[in-house]
Amino acid sequence: MKDDVQSSDDRRASLKGLGSSRKRVEDARFTQGKGNYVDDIKLDGMLFGDFVRTPYAHARIKSIKTEEALKVPGVLAVLTAADLEPLGLHWMPTLAGDKQMVLADGKVLYQGQEVAFVVATDRYAAADGIEAVEVDYEELPVITDPFEALKTDVVLREDLEPGADGAHGPRKHPNHIFTWEAGEKETTEQVIDAAEVVAEEMVYYHRVHPCPLETCGCVASMDKVNGKLTLYGTFQAPHAIRTVVSLISGIEEHNIRVVSPDIGGGFGNKVGAYPGYVCSVVASIVTGKPVKWIEDRMDNLMTTAFARDYWMKGKISATKEGKITGLWCHTTADHGGFDACADPTKFPAGFMNICTGSYDIPTAYLAVDGVYTNKAPGGVAYRCSFRVTEAAYFIERMIEVLAIELNMDAAELRRINFIKKEQFPYNSALGWEYDSGDYHTAWDKALNAVGYDDLRKEQAQRLEDFKAGKTRKLLGIGLSHFTEIVGAGPVKNCDILGLGMFDSCEIRIHPTGSAIARLGTISQGQGHATTFAQILASEIGLPADSITVEEGDTDTAPYGLGTYGSRSTPVAGAATAMAGRKIRAKAQMIAAFLLEVHDDDVEFDVDRFVVKGAPEKFKTMKEIAFAAYNQAIPGIEPGLEAVSYYDPPNMTYPFGAYICVMELDVDTGEHEIRQFYALDDCGTRINPMIIEGQVHGGVTEALAIAMGQEIAYDELGNVKTGTLMDFFLPTAWETPHYTTDHTVTPSPHHPIGAKGVGESPNVGGVPAFSNAVHDAFRPFGLRHAHMPHDHWRVWKIANDLGLHS
Amino acid sequence: MADKMHIKLTVNGTEEEFLAEPRELLIYTLRERLNITGPHIGCETSHCGACTVTIDGKSVKSCTMFAVQASGKDITTIEGLGTPDALHPLQEAFKEHHGLQCGYCTPGMITRAAKLLEENPNPTEEDVRFGIAGNLCRCTGYQNIVKSILAAAATMNADASSSSDAIGQTKVEAAE
Numbered sequence: 010m011k012d013d014v015q016s017s018d019d020r021r022a023s024l025k026g027l028g029s030s031r032k033r034v035e036d037a038r039f040t041q042g043k044g045n046y047v048d049d050i051k052l053d054g055m056l057f058g059d060f061v062r063t064p065y066a067h068a069r070i071k072s073i074k075t076e077e078a079l080k081v082p083g084v085l086a087v088l089t090a091a092d093l094e095p096l097g098l099h100w101m102p103t104l105a106g107d108k109q110m111v112l113a114d115g116k117v118l119y120q121g122q123e124v125a126f127v128v129a130t131d132r133y134a135a136a137d138g139i140e141a142v143e144v145d146y147e148e149l150p151v152i153t154d155p156f157e158a159l160k161t162d163v164v165l166r167e168d169l170e171p172g173a174d175g176a177h178g179p180r181k182h183p184n185h186i187f188t189w190e191a192g193e194k195e196t197t198e199q200v201i202d203a204a205e206v207v208a209e210e211m212v213y214y215h216r217v218h219p220c221p222l223e224t225c226g227c228v229a230s231m232d233k234v235n236g237k238l239t240l241y242g243t244f245q246a247p248h249a250i251r252t253v254v255s256l257i258s259g260i261e262e263h264n265i266r267v268v269s270p271d272i273g274g275g276f277g278n279k280v281g282a283y284p285g286y287v288c289s290v291v292a293s294i295v296t297g298k299p300v301k302w303i304e305d306r307m308d309n310l311m312t313t314a315f316a317r318d319y320w321m322k323g324k325i326s327a328t329k330e331g332k333i334t335g336l337w338c339h340t341t342a343d344h345g346g347f348d349a350c351a352d353p354t355k356f357p358a359g360f361m362n363i364c365t366g367s368y369d370i371p372t373a374y375l376a377v378d379g380v381y382t383n384k385a386p387g388g389v390a391y392r393c394s395f396r397v398t399e400a401a402y403f404i405e406r407m408i409e410v411l412a413i414e415l416n417m418d419a420a421e422l423r424r425i426n427f428i429k430k431e432q433f434p435y436n437s438a439l440g441w442e443y444d445s446g447d448y449h450t451a452w453d454k455a456l457n458a459v460g461y462d463d464l465r466k467e468q469a470q471r472l473e474d475f476k477a478g479k480t481r482k483l484l485g486i487g488l489s490h491f492t493e494i495v496g497a498g499p500v501k502n503c504d505i506l507g508l509g510m511f512d513s514c515e516i517r518i519h520p521t522g523s524a525i526a527r528l529g530t531i532s533q534g535q536g537h538a539t540t541f542a543q544i545l546a547s548e549i550g551l552p553a554d555s556i557t558v559e560e561g562d563t564d565t566a567p568y569g570l571g572t573y574g575s576r577s578t579p580v581a582g583a584a585t586a587m588a589g590r591k592i593r594a595k596a597q598m599i600a601a602f603l604l605e606v607h608d609d610d611v612e613f614d615v616d617r618f619v620v621k622g623a624p625e626k627f628k629t630m631k632e633i634a635f636a637a638y639n640q641a642i643p644g645i646e647p648g649l650e651a652v653s654y655y656d657p658p659n660m661t662y663p664f665g666a667y668i669c670v671m672e673l674d675v676d677t678g679e680h681e682i683r684q685f686y687a688l689d690d691c692g693t694r695i696n697p698m699i700i701e702g703q704v705h706g707g708v709t710e711a712l713a714i715a716m717g718q719e720i721a722y723d724e725l726g727n728v729k730t731g732t733l734m735d736f737f738l739p740t741a742w743e744t745p746h747y748t749t750d751h752t753v754t755p756s757p758h759h760p761i762g763a764k765g766v767g768e769s770p771n772v773g774g775v776p777a778f779s780n781a782v783h784d785a786f787r788p789f790g791l792r793h794a795h796m797p798h799d800h801w802r803v804w805k806i807a808n809d810l811g812l813h814s
Numbered sequence: 815m816a817d818k819m820h821i822k823l824t825v826n827g828t829e830e831e832f833l834a835e836p837r838e839l840l841i842y843t844l845r846e847r848l849n850i851t852g853p854h855i856g857c858e859t860s861h862c863g864a865c866t867v868t869i870d871g872k873s874v875k876s877c878t879m880f881a882v883q884a885s886g887k888d889i890t891t892i893e894g895l896g897t898p899d900a901l902h903p904l905q906e907a908f909k910e911h912h913g914l915q916c917g918y919c920t921p922g923m924i925t926r927a928a929k930l931l932e933e934n935p936n937p938t939e940e941d942v943r944f945g946i947a948g949n950l951c952r953c954t955g956y957q958n959i960v961k962s963i964l965a966a967a968a969t970m971n972a973d974a975s976s977s978s979d980a981i982g983q984t985k986v987e988a989a990e
């Protein structure tokens with residue numbers, strides 16, 4: 010056999026396992042226009058549903074008249090809350106323990122809220138029908154400011170008992186949702202009161218939107234003959250959606266099949282359950298036909314899944330030498346009309362308590378107040394693990410403000426406060442156990458790579474030139490060192506709607522030595538079909554090219570909580586490795602039988618089991634696979650399959666060091682990114698090509714957020730940024746070239762040491778861009794200015810600092 | 815509802831004839847009427863480019879053109895660029911250089927890039943970035959898209975004349 014003479018390195022390379030920049034198996038269909046996204050699905054007799062939406066942000070609904078709409082050619086039905094009420098479907102539970110109107114029940118709470126669902130033969134007829142529905146509104150006072158919401162006597166949620174507790178404890182005002190606390194309040198306040206140096210700042214992380222290029226949508230098909238409901242849709246968590254649909258519709262779970270086809274990007278937008286899903290299901294039941302619902306871009310930006318909107322008031326204390334002694338944070342969280350955040354149940358403010366960041370801060374306290382306003386619900390993790398982006402932005406801004414207070418270099422301030430390598434596993438003051446890290450090494454590597462000291466010299470020179478009137482451009486050096494918290498999560502403290510946040514993998518090895526693996530997650534561009542096969546290839550010694558990976562069909566895939574919060578690699582990736590190990594354990598017994606030795610006398614070598622001390626005696630995994638199906642082996646069942654449900658013992662804590670060098674034109678407010686360096690440590694690297702791609706994409710989303718993207722409202726609650734004309738998505742022209750780098754600090758508790766990377770670039774990127782803007786203006790006395798740093802706001806900073814006179 | 819219009823157009827070499835309302839958008843015609851689902855919808859306001867097709871030699875966002883305006887014209891979509899056995903060099907290059915993630919922007923992006931390379935067979939990185947600025951991608955940060963397009967340009971130039979490939983190759987390296 011040719012392969013007898015191959016070295017183990019060659020055999021390893023041919024598996025294309027861990028560490029290989031394997032090309033993606035998904036790409037053939039996507040590059041040829043043969044993807045299968047939800048809007049590509051066509052079923053016989055399929056109808057199209059679309060919403061009548063309120064133009065008012067807060068109004069009572071006096072009446073809804075549907076007669077004229079029903080006369081429009083092609084319109085078959087118009088659903089209102091009154092139609093859904095007998096089914097108990099006019100409201101639905103949210104992922105955050107609140108409930109949300111499916112269709113407006115007596116009032117509306119934000120612009121664009123769903124009022125009626127028009128079902129028609131096609132999109133054009135549905136649009137005509139929408140025009141013909143008459144809704145009589147009575148306007149109510151609009152509250153868009155969360156601070157005002159807690160003072161006003163305008164009650165937004167009249168459905169809630171004013172004094173009654175919410176899902177997360179007492180509510181102190183009718184528009185208050187919850188208070189969530191972590192850490193030691195009194196000790197922290199004492200430390201800060203007694204500190205030598207204290208920096209205080211209000212840091213606002215503005216409202217943004219994940220805005221994947223494909224909007225949300227679904228096709229519901231109720232087969233009344235066999236009582237089965239099939240629901241195709243843009244679901245980041247198909248299994249959880251099946252359970253939710255079953256719970257709210259009463260259809261037994263085995264009669265529901267949820268399928269996530271190809272998904273055109275998710276970034277958190279497609280985690281939640283939306284009124285469109287419920288209405289499509291009901292419409293399919295009512296009409297007996299499949300019903301499709303697809304958001305348009307305005308619907309998407311205005312109503313499904315905003316992110317952030319956190320007002321974070323902070324105090325950070327230190328010694329004169331810059332050693333941090335305490336951190337205090339009070340956050341006012343604007344949740345919009347319903348609390349529909351997608352967080353694990355016990356964490357109504359997500360993992361905001363990772364806000365001590367990469368620093369060894371002995372004492373800390375965090376309180377978060379959730380508030381209702383007349384804005385869209387959501388609060389999703391936009392390329393983020395449950396508020397870690399807010400937390401990272403907060404601490405990375407507080408560090409910069411403290412550096413100003415101490416008159417210190419911000420890079421040095423970080424260095425003297427980093428958690429040291431030997432302190433891991435590290436218990437943070439706010440309750441997390443960081444698994445592993447080596448921040449100093451990463452930081453020094455990053456500073457060296459960009460030539461930090463020279464940059465500071467250049468910056469000083471630039472400042473002199475500016476003051477001398479030789480240039481109108483300032484130089485900003487934006488630093489960021491972030492620690493992520495991903496891989497939710499341990500079932501003991503992480504669940505969504507009571508479903509533990511484990512994940513799963515099921516593997517079948519075929520007789521000829523190829524395999525299929527099915528997982529509880531779902532790719533939205535991350536390349537799972539490519540990378541999970543690589544994990545398996547290394548575990549079971551079959552080539553990645555011979556392993557098919559399938560996800561997203563609840564009839565075939567094992568139960569899992571889906572893909573968001575960078576949890577796929579930490580959780581499902583671990584399940585994959587563990588299932589692979591079960592396969593290997595059985596393969597070892599088969600190999601020993603075939604080689605006529607004891608189980609303990611064979612060992613695994615890349616793609617085979619060899620007899621210890623006699624490497625010429627071996628059985629390849631391919632041979633073992635065949636034997637599993639054709640030999641009667643005493644004491645061993647035929648076949649070669651395994652399933653693993655993995656409950657992670659801890660979260661994983663990826664980290665990184667990002668540096669942005671930015672030129673800012675004082676007169677136009679325009680910026681130019683001269684250099685962006687991103688060092689990521691995501692533990693063991695499965696596919697470097699895909700990691701690099703994730704970093705490019707995530708940093709670009711960070712660029713958008715920091716430099717211009719926002720969901721803005723006027724005082725009447727009108728969304729001012731509801732189209733891509735106003736909502737900033739950078740083009741290739743505005744996007745800089747990135748330099749990526751890495752260190753590798755494996756997770757000690759993950760089977761292959763991997764930590765996850767998808768969100769890191771967004772978490773670390775936003776502070777890097779924002780800090781660059783701040784750094785440029787630091788010599789003129791700027792402490793903090795809120796994002797987004799669009800041209801107008803940067804111009805305004807310069808103007809306020811008197812740089813235009 | 816206005817009277818239906820008689821429309822005749824050619825898509826990927828096939829002649830199509832049908833009656834449609836004047837308000838029917840070309841993207842709708844392609845996706846719903848003709849089952850050509852490569853071009854996607856990302857905004858319907860001409861911002862994202864997911865719906866990009868080539869019409870009589872020009873890149874066009876098919877969400878912002880009525881089918882009736884395309885009557886008599888020759889349309890090429892991603893489906894008409896290559897075949898599974900003979901991919902367009904751009905299709906190869908996007909796979910090779912990780913020029914896509916979720917794939918939603920990809921048909922429009924490749925269709926646009928094909929036109930760009932026709933107009934400018936030897937683009938610089940700047941030319942490419944400017945030339946695809948009408949096509950948004952939310953996943954890749956464009957770096958590998960640019961790399962893919964420059965690589966495809968190099969291959970196409972090498973195919974056209976074996977002596978010119980050194981130039982394109984240098985550019986690909988510069989973009990890395």
Ligand code: FES
Pocket residue numbers: 854855856857858859860861862863864865866875876877878
């Ligand atoms: S769908 Fe045509 S440009 Fe976005």
Ligand code: FES
Pocket residue numbers: 222273274534913914915916917918919920950951952953954
């Ligand atoms: S690959 Fe997802 S939008 Fe471009």
